Amino acid sequence: MDPDDDARVAALFVAGEQAALRVMYDRYGPLVFRIALAIVGSVPDAEDxxxxxFVSAWRGRSTFDPEAGSLPAWLVGIVRRRSVDQLRDIGRQRRAWNSVAQHFAAMDSSASVDNVVERTLVSDELARLPETQRRVLELAFYDGLTHTQIAAATGMPVGTVKSHVRRGLIRLRRRWEQDSAFA
Incomplete structure (x- = not known):
């Protein structure tokens, strides 16, 4: 790679030339992906x-200083921060998922009054969710589908499915926490 060419691409990038972003993605996308994959451990998360x-780089392009370091080094810093953010989100999603899963697991097939009440409460809470979040959670919990299977069934990208699951679980958990506080 020609260092002068990198400097020209960096200057065009900072100036807001979208073609420079494309060149950067083509050059450094594989590097960014490999670093993300090494940190987050899954291909879909690394793709996200x-x-x-690159979205963060584009939005923050005015902060890039070629005197402080190279464009690839700047991108490496961004990918590390974004990877850590992703791991935090995954942790939050797991906690929300576990909270909701505990509610579902507590509902066995017995016909006890408590069980019927619990199922009704879960159904009511699911019904309060936006349609897409509700549908994605139903496919995950009632049908036992994975994120990839839900994406195939709904035609949504896997990342979008994950977002709907995460947001839906967080909403359910907040509602249950609020209900527990008033109980």
């Missing part, structure tokens, strides 16, 4: 981080 990295 890679996209987030």
């Amino acid at each position: 981080v890679t996209q987030d990295t």
